[in-house]
Amino acid sequence: MSKTVLEEKIREVKDFPKEGISFKDITPILADPVLSSFVIKSFNDKLKGKKIDAIVGVESRGFLFGMMLANELNIPFIPVRKAGKLPSDVISEEYDLEYGKAVVEIHTDSIQKGWNIAIHDDLLATGGTANAAANLVKRLGGNISAFLFVVELSFLNGRKNIKSESNEIISLIKY
Secondary structure, eight states, X not given: OOHHHXXXXXXXXXXXXXXXXXXXXXXXXXXXXXXXXXXXXXXXXXXXXXXOOEEEEXXXXXXXXXXXXXXXXXXXXXXXXXXXXXXXXXXXXXXXXXXXXXXXXXXXXXXXXXXXXXXXXXXXXXXHHHHHHHHHHHHTTOEXXXXXEEEEOGGGOHHHHHTTTOSOEEEEEEO
């Protein structure tokens, strides 16, 4: 298995979610158990030797591989969700999108102080969502050990917006 095979499975959907955007769709990877396992193995290999206490997955596609990776590493999975979706006490973080603002939340009891956290989302674009998730983790006393992405849109320079949180930015495919 290679990154080329993984890249070939990513479907490009033109003009989604709006005109001018070329969406990188990972759902064909999800339909292939061998490729899904390859993604988890790739992340696991890149995290070897690093102390990670939990995986934070960003709604919604960050839940998919984030949960599988947390299970593989035998550590907790912690969801970061859109505002109003978590049922217990939360803290919130507002951030800018290319087309407006958004808010994400995390349960206040989900991270122990001093935990080393890997934040996972399917795609790194401008870095706004990943940065918001990092701010939530830090507000709860966690440390950002790594960011994990299946796809990175390098031309949007999102890496520079999260680099101050962690130098460990892992992207399996870059465009």
